[in-house]
């Protein structure tokens with residue numbers, strides 16, 4: 001309106017990587033502690049002459065990882081494939097079902113209890129059944145991993161879709177928004193932080209589900225993943241190999257978590273408290 | 281000529297609260313009307329019913345100037361809530377464009393109108409900012425720009441400046457008056473501040489609670505433009521005293 005009313009420029013540039021790159025100490029310290037622990041481990045194993053089939057030292061584990069890389073990597077790919085597919089199906093299925101729930105109270109009331117039942121039943125207990133019923137082991141693994149990963153997405157997205165700001169809903173109504181517009185322009189964006197939080201949990205759970213199902217499936221199937229490598233190494237007393245496989249599973253879990261945290265940060269960086277660095 | 285006419289409007293919420301017990305009010309074209317009254321007397325309810333949010337329990341609301349369809353669809357109404365009510369995930373531009381987007385206006389047609397609305401509230405240059413980067417006063421300006429972007433004939437404002445500090449509020453008061461004089465809209469402004477209502481309006485309607493009703497209808501016939509000199513004038517003080525006394529009676533009643 002008036003030239004003189006210009007408010008002072010209070011804009012601050014959106015901080016680039018707030019939750020991730022939080023000070024060098026936060027990265028240096030855990031690494032230092034890790035190195036110290038590994039050093040003590042290696043020293044203790046050598047000092048007390050611990051047999052390799054009880055506890056191998058970190059160096060031996062590392063060399064095993066390198067020498068057995070091709071077979072371990074093959075197994076990693078299979079576990080990863082199950083995990084990622086199950087995760088994507090959980091993300092899509094949970095998101096879509098949450099939207100369906102938000103549009104129809106009846107469907108929500110009828111289906112939600114079953115989603116809860118799926119969730120509270122331990123996957124180890126159902127996995128054998130699924131593996132018997134489903135001929136294809138890969139599909140069976142996928143179903144197991146999906147079952148564990150699905151619920152956190154569904155429940156978080158459902159919560160998010162029903163937490164829309166009441167005033168904004170009024171505003172949309174005032175301007176004659178259709179239900180579709182309310183959903184896509186208002187409910188879905190405001191549910192995003194919840195949905196992404198659900199994804200972060202689901203990523204880890206999909207890996208756990210895949211590994212548990214592989215354990216239960218045992219030898220069935222020709223292509224076997226990391227969990228089966230662990231079992232197999234255990235039978236053969238190849239403990240360094242067992243540790244190497246374990247290491248790969250942990251690294252995979254960390255990688256999944258980091259990737260989903262990054263995704264969450266990128267999507268929310270402009271607006272959500274969780275992704276915004278405060279100056280005070 | 282009336283813009284909107286409330287006749288014996290009653291509102292009882294589903295929990296049994298009688299928010300309004302027969303409110304009659306004639307909002308005339310071009311006036312700056314303030315609703316004042318104690319908290320809970322139904323000021324917000326009146327505004328929301330005018331905006332078409334929620335059903336009347338009794339009485340009716342007429343739009344003498346507009347076709348029925350117009351009024352029902354909420355066309356020509358701008359609403360400013362007490363909170364800025366911005367979408368935090370959307371830029372200032374997208375927030376202001378929202379009413380146009382909901383009406384299906386294409387982005388390239390909407391852009392100049394959004395820019396004009398932002399310029400009106402003194403926020404040109406902030407189109408790309410996000411709400412969290414703005415101060416409380418600037419967020420309120422965005423909220424006002426969003427209400428202006430559809431070029432409403434009737435602007436409804438529900439305690440828009442109540443949460444702001446005094447300096448910012450005075451500034452926004454002046455800017456709002458200037459816009460009003462420029463555009464000649466009709467404004468219905470809810471406030472709990474007698475001083476703010478006297479400064480802004482040429483008509484003040486005082487309400488009382490339990491049930492919500494109109495107890496006084498006062499004309500503030502001081503000339504515009506009003507500025508800081510008016511804020512310190514004896515005429516202003518006189519009006520404030522009258523409105524305060526009426527409000528005291530309303531609260532005692």
Ligand SMILES: Nc1ncnc2c1ncn2[C@@H]1O[C@H](COP(=O)(O)OP(=O)(O)O)[C@@H](O)[C@H]1O
Pocket residue numbers: 293294295297298299317318319320321322323324325326492
């Ligand atoms: N959605 C609602 N449900 C039930 N009661 C409400 C609702 N909104 C307002 N009320 C009640 O109606 C009365 C008038 O409220 P309101 O119009 O918000 O008053 P004011 O804006 O003057 O403070 C109050 O007693 C309030 O508690």
Ligand SMILES: [Mg+2]
Pocket residue numbers: 323324325438
């Ligand atoms: Mg109110």
